[in-house]
Amino acid sequence: MKALEEKILKEGKILPGNVLKVGSFLNQQMDSDFIMEIGREIARLFAGEKITKVVTVESSGIALAVAAGIALHVPSVFAKKHKSANMSKEVYTASVYSYTHGETYEIAVAKEYLSSRDRVLIVDDFLANGNAVKGLMRITEEAGATLAGCAIAIEKGFQGAGDELRAKGIRIESLALIDSMTESGVTFRA
Numbered sequence: 001m002k003a004l005e006e007k008i009l010k011e012g013k014i015l016p017g018n019v020l021k022v023g024s025f026l027n028q029q030m031d032s033d034f035i036m037e038i039g040r041e042i043a044r045l046f047a048g049e050k051i052t053k054v055v056t057v058e059s060s061g062i063a064l065a066v067a068a069g070i071a072l073h074v075p076s077v078f079a080k081k082h083k084s085a086n087m088s089k090e091v092y093t094a095s096v097y098s099y100t101h102g103e104t105y106e107i108a109v110a111k112e113y114l115s116s117r118d119r120v121l122i123v124d125d126f127l128a129n130g131n132a133v134k135g136l137m138r139i140t141e142e143a144g145a146t147l148a149g150c151a152i153a154i155e156k157g158f159q160g161a162g163d164e165l166r167a168k169g170i171r172i173e174s175l176a177l178i179d180s181m182t183e184s185g186v187t188f189r190a
């Protein structure tokens with residue numbers, strides 16, 4: 001998605017540890033029109049896949065999952081990272097190692113929101129080492145739901161997880177795929 005590549009080049013900041021900061025339009029501050037445009041692009045890519053639920057993990061995937069859900073006219077569900085008092089005890093869980101925070105946490109989705117009748121589209125803002133997506137895939141599997149594929153805004157291709165999952169036959173669609181990222185700039189896969 002050319003517009004996303006342009007936005008990364010214009011507004012993205014490369015931080016130590018191979019972290020790309022996109023707080024001005026995707027993470028902390030969200031560019032509303034642009035988020036909806038991403039949602040429509042994801043819906044276009046997965047049209048015909050009979051998606052019934054868009055699934056993500058809080059918090060940075062939520063805006064994109066909602067935008068994709070709106071464009072596909074299906075609900076979006078996010079996995080919670082923290083147990084809350086009003087959360088059902090009937091949950092699907094997976095443990096996920098966070099690349100950006102350097103810790104392992106549990107993610108959970110209430111069983112009432114995902115079932116074997118669902119065709120799931122996993123959405124996230126970044127694909128780096130693949131831990132978040134793999135956690136969501138385990139939850140999808142636990143629910144007996146069918147995984148239609150994953151839509152990612154920004155894949156850091158040099159971290160390998162996207163290609164590893166593609167090699168397993170999983171459909172991974174990344175709207176911007178970064179091949180290399182150094183202080184002197186970002187290179188996208190052609």
Ligand code: 5GP
Pocket residue numbers: 018019020021022027060061097098099100124125126127128129130131132133156161
């Ligand atoms: P993974 O589990 O694939 O290693 O990392 C995915 C998660 O880590 C995403 O949900 C995202 O929130 C966060 N993440 C990974 N790399 C980056 C990055 O370069 N920039 C930002 N802003 N978040 C990242």
